[in-house]
Amino acid sequence: MTQPSANESNSNPIAGSEPSGASETVAWATPVGEWRQAVISWFVVAIAAVALMWQTVETMVLTWWNSATFNHILLIPFIVGWLVWQRKDALKAAEVKPWLPALLILVGAVMLWLLGRFADAMVVQHFAFVFLLQGLTISIFGIAVSRVLFFPLCYMIFLVPFGSSLIPPMQDFTAHFIVRVLQFQEIPVFLDGVFLMTPSGEFQVAEACSGVRFLIATIAVGVLFANLCFRSWTRRAIIVFLSAAIPIIANGIRAWGIVYIAYLTDNKVATGVDHVVYGWGFFAFVLLAFIMIGMSFSDRPIDDPMVSNRIVGHWNGLGVRFGLGQPLIVALIGFTFVVAAPAYSNFVDARRPATYVTELTAPTLEGWTKVEENRLRWRPYYAGADAELVQRYRRGEETVTLYLGLYNYQRGGAELIAYDNTAIAPKSWFRATSSAVKVEFQSSMVDAEYHRINGGRSRVRDLIQVFWVGDRLTGSKAKAKIYGAAARALNGELAAGVIAISSERQKREVDNMSSLESFMAALPAPQSLFGMAEGDSGPALANAGGR
Numbered sequence: 001m002t003q004p005s006a007n008e009s010n011s012n013p014i015a016g017s018e019p020s021g022a023s024e025t026v027a028w029a030t031p032v033g034e035w036r037q038a039v040i041s042w043f044v045v046a047i048a049a050v051a052l053m054w055q056t057v058e059t060m061v062l063t064w065w066n067s068a069t070f071n072h073i074l075l076i077p078f079i080v081g082w083l084v085w086q087r088k089d090a091l092k093a094a095e096v097k098p099w100l101p102a103l104l105i106l107v108g109a110v111m112l113w114l115l116g117r118f119a120d121a122m123v124v125q126h127f128a129f130v131f132l133l134q135g136l137t138i139s140i141f142g143i144a145v146s147r148v149l150f151f152p153l154c155y156m157i158f159l160v161p162f163g164s165s166l167i168p169p170m171q172d173f174t175a176h177f178i179v180r181v182l183q184f185q186e187i188p189v190f191l192d193g194v195f196l197m198t199p200s201g202e203f204q205v206a207e208a209c210s211g212v213r214f215l216i217a218t219i220a221v222g223v224l225f226a227n228l229c230f231r232s233w234t235r236r237a238i239i240v241f242l243s244a245a246i247p248i249i250a251n252g253i254r255a256w257g258i259v260y261i262a263y264l265t266d267n268k269v270a271t272g273v274d275h276v277v278y279g280w281g282f283f284a285f286v287l288l289a290f291i292m293i294g295m296s297f298s299d300r301p302i303d304d305p306m307v308s309n310r311i312v313g314h315w316n317g318l319g320v321r322f323g324l325g326q327p328l329i330v331a332l333i334g335f336t337f338v339v340a341a342p343a344y345s346n347f348v349d350a351r352r353p354a355t356y357v358t359e360l361t362a363p364t365l366e367g368w369t370k371v372e373e374n375r376l377r378w379r380p381y382y383a384g385a386d387a388e389l390v391q392r393y394r395r396g397e398e399t400v401t402l403y404l405g406l407y408n409y410q411r412g413g414a415e416l417i418a419y420d421n422t423a424i425a426p427k428s429w430f431r432a433t434s435s436a437v438k439v440e441f442q443s444s445m446v447d448a449e450y451h452r453i454n455g456g457r458s459r460v461r462d463l464i465q466v467f468w469v470g471d472r473l474t475g476s477k478a479k480a481k482i483y484g485a486a487a488r489a490l491n492g493e494l495a496a497g498v499i500a501i502s503s504e505r506q507k508r509e510v511d512n513m514s515s516l517e518s519f520m521a522a523l524p525a526p527q528s529l530f531g532m533a534e535g536d537s538g539p540a541l542a543n544a545g546g547r
């Protein structure tokens with residue numbers, strides 16, 4: 001490792017960039033009794049938050065455990081604990097001075113949690129819970145202690161399992177990367193969304209091949225690496241940038257390598273188990289190379305403390321101390337908000353629709369004839385739907401299949417927008433391309449979501465879906481979440497549903513969008529489709545038969 005330059009050594013010491021120096025033995029700047037009181041206050045409120053927001057915490061931990069994309073997060077709590085332990089000497093030099101303005105962070109986190117709760121958006125709830133712990137720490141322990149713990153507090157963001165939304169764009173990037181390299185090599189290739197065809201066979205850039213797992217884990221490693229081994233903010237920024245750029249490019253090279261090796265060996269190598277072994281071996285090599293490259297220009301001496309005791313005194317003068325009992329006062333205020341949010345959420349969730357719909361009837365459409373089919377070729381998956389319908393229609397040579405999924409009200413395990421819910425019909429069909437479109441519905445143009453999906457034996461379907469939430473139509477999952485949250489919080493329409501239509505192509509290269517658009521324009525109003533007169537699903541406090 002190289003020594004830092006004079007300019008870097010004399011830079012203003014902030015957020016872990018303090019001047020190097022030997023670890024100093026210091027006495028406690030704050031009496032141990034006050035530390036004990038602050039720590040106990042923090043744990044009481046934190047435990048109350050865990051207990052009252054248990055579903056949020058449980059889903060977060062289960063995601064760490066069950067999702068291969070987020071298994072690495074199981075290590076993050078231990079890393080945060082180790083980062084705090086590294087700063088134990090600086091914590092001794094820091095004064096505990098509770099800081100009331102930081103309660104605004106806690107209050108904001110509680111409000112964000114409520115929004116996530118009403119929208120059934122678990123990732124929002126997860127972020128809110130982490131923000132709550134951060135705000136609680138700053139408010140109870142004060143500026144000096146929080147300054148010492150600045151990086152561990154920020155690193156807690158990696159406790160949130162987020163990034164799944166990157167899968168489709170990463171699939172698309174990887175597919176195009178492969179095609180560009182193969183074309184440069186003058187190897188024949190045809191791209192259809194995330195499907196590639198070469199002389200050796202057909203390949204799909206599946207979700208597991210998108211590289212998102214490696215990207216998320218590498219960014220977490222890169223941020224930690226930047227803090228531990230670098231003092232210059234410029235070099236830290238370079239490391240974090242590389243931690244995002246390298247896995248994206250590396251995954252493209254890995255995927256191209258699999259296709260190219262399969263091409264050279266006529267699919268005898270780099271498929272099946274070879275595919276997995278090659279992938280993990282390649283990623284391990286890339287991660288090791290990334291760390292070695294970073295270490296070559298590290299500017300932090302090995303004996304450099306993470307936070308120098310000498311600068312902690314500057315922060316000790318900030319914050320306001322109202323007396324020995326202040327941590328308890330701050331904790332009590334925080335505890336009040338932590339209790340109030342779940343209580344209000346439970347009150348709102350106790351409302352039920354006045355009318356339940358358990359069976360849907362296929363609408364009669366002018367110009368379209370209902371067709372019975374013995375075997376469903378396409379059926380979306382929406383877990384927990386209270387009522388569903390799949391009906392095939394024909395008009396001359398055109399055929400369209402209609403799917404309706406209704407939720408009388410959304411609740412745990414029965415949410416319209418959920419990770420596994422999809423109109424693509426998993427296991428039988430796979431996404432090729434997706435885009436936002438506008439379609440005519442009830443004489444108005446509405447936003448919708450379009451997918452081209454591929455099945456076995458070169459089958460292709462065009463698919464359009466629209467969400468009906470809060471008595472509004474949208475093709476955006478994010479807007480559907482927001483509309484649902486507003487409806488629950490503001491005493492609005494509780495029912496929600498999905499309208500999906502698809503048509504299988506007769507010729508792979510000729511789409512059926514005109515048929516789908518004509519069919520969508522012929523559909524009746526959502527209230528009629530879902531078997532309720534306008535206003536029938538208004539909220540009621542009655543239990544409606546205990547459902």
